[in-house]
Amino acid sequence: MADSAWPILLVDDDPAVLDGLASLLERRGYEVHRASSAAEARAEIERSRPPVGLIDLHLQDGDGIELVQAMREIEPDSAAIIITGEGSVEAAVKAMQGGAFDFVEKPVSPDRLCPVLERAVQFTRFRRQAADMRSELSQLGQTPLIGNSPAMEEVRKRIAQIVRTRSTTTLILGESGTGKELVARAVHHGSVRRKARFVAVNCAALSESLLEAELFGYEKGAFTGAAQGGKMGLFEAANKGTIFLDEIGEMPLELQAKLLRVLEEKRIKRVGGIDDISIDVRVVASTNRDLQREVEAGTFRLDLFYRLNVMTIRMPALRERLEDVPVLANYFLAEFAREFQKTLRGFSDGALTALQSYSYPGNVRELRNIIEHAAIVAPGPIVDRSHLMIESDASRPRRGRIQLELPDVQLATAERELIFYVLEQTGGNRRRTAELLGINRSTLYAKLKQYELTGQTEGRKHVRSRARSSS
Known part of the structure; x- marks a missing residue:
């Protein structure tokens, strides 16, 4: 009809x-x-x-x-x-x-x-x-939150509640690629802080010492290689605005304690400095981890969790809102048609069926990549099924129960073995490995280096434990 x-x-x-x-x-x-x-x-x-x-x-x-x-x-x-x-x-x-x-x-x-x-x-x-x-959002300089599914309507409802406050801390939960930073930007641009800066930092991308210097700044001579005049930190740069702490679950415990002090006292102290600096900033944090489990495991502070978890927004995985796929796909297709200066007007029935039948382990980010590839290879004006770089769900590594045989019960051992197992299953494809593990690629690279797994993607000579899939 x-x-x-x-x-x-x-x-x-x-x-x-x-x-x-x-x-x-x-x-x-x-x-x-x-x-x-x-x-x-x-x-x-x-x-x-x-x-x-x-x-x-x-x-x-x-x-x-x-x-x-x-x-x-x-x-x-x-x-x-x-x-x-x-x-x-x-x-x-x-x-x-x-x-x-x-x-x-x-x-x-x-x-x-x-x-x-x-x-x-x-x-x-x-x-x-x-x-x-x-x-609607062009004046705000941000990509819109696309979709009319009930899950996305709930996200918008939560954003509308948060933007009416000035400083309420917000925690955004969701898998990698679901659009957590877009939500953080929407909170900033919809609030009274919109005229000040929105500053984003990936907590998983830097070492503990570098992350501390980036967040809080440093004074002259604070460490070897420090700039002569010192440097303003990101909290200071975001004053009167919003700071977005992406992948907060990756932040080291010692730095978590310092962040807790900032949230409680609204003051920061530069690395190597002695004076407190007052700040007025909204903190928005995101994670793809279960922070309550991290608290139970002793890798995340309970008091910091309570401070961050004032208002929570859960970003749904794309497989949970497949009804939004057509409008997302058409949005991205129009974007790439303009970029590539091609006439691309839509999708065939077969292409739309395929797009709505896929589970998207990489979420919206993966869909965008699929549409970009299609926009490049499709002669136009209609994108067909053959233009879509979609593998069948059956061909991907199984997401069922995974049994790990471990030499000890240390958390680091289990994490190392799981990462190696998924690397083997994906043939060493790090992008896919990160998607399946639910972490971003920078986090994966850091863990590969930490566990000395770099370059070991096609087997290893000395296997201390063996992972196998069980039904």
Whole structure:
């Protein structure tokens, strides 16, 4: 069934065809705008800016392709379907090259027309949603949070509650690639702090000493290699604004204690300094770890957890909101079409089915990569299943129960063996390994170095323990 009262421009200079098609479309719930000539069609395009058109190729006073181009000049994300003569392959090709979304042959069959029309409506609806999101947040300089699923509506609801406060600490939970930094930016840009800086730091990307210097700054001579005049830290740089502590679960315990003091006293002390510096900043933190389990394991401070966990936002995995995949995919496709200067108007039914059937271990980040690849390889204008770099879920390493045989019960031993096991299962693919482990690549690289696993991706000579998959 059609979207409720979705506007469609219907153009044909044969009264019988015009009446017949109009009756069919109206019965299916569309809002039909009729035009019996090219002149009438142009006037209707300027007046109502229709998102979808069904246009006869040959009109007595004009050419259908010119009308397609007129629609796209006024409404760039419109979709026009050309009606061609029976067996007119050359005309169909010409229409597609001229910017048509698709074509149908005369005599028009409802069985052929309706699926094509529904795809065109879906395409324009997704493009309009994406455009509205871009417009809504373009002044804020951020990528919109895309999706209308209940899970994303809950995320927006939580953001709306948080931005009404000035300094409430926020903890964002979710797997890698779900868009946690976008949520942090939305909190900043929606609050009274929007005119000050938003500063992001990845706690997993730096060593403890470097992270401390980055966060709190340092004085002249604080350590070997310190800048002559010292350096302002990120907390100072974010004063009056927001600091985003990404992957807070990776922060060393000693540094956690110093962060706790900052949250409690609203003051920082530079490395090598003696004076306290007052700060006014909202702290937003994120993690893909279960911090309560980290507290139980002794790797995360309970008091810091309570300080951070004032307001929590859980970002859903993409597999939990597959209904958002089409609008996300079309948003990314439009983005890459502009970047690559290609005409890409949407996805075939097979491509959309494949996109909505995949589980996305890498979440939205993986979907974006898939669409970027498709935008490069697709000749246009429609992305087909063959253009999608999607492997079947069955071909990926199993996510069931994993049994590890360990020489001891130390947490570090278990972590080392699990990382090596997943590396073996992925053939040494570090990006995929990080996705399956639920950590970002910088964290994985740090752990590979920590456990001396660098370069050991295809077996090892001295295996202290063996991991195997069990059902």
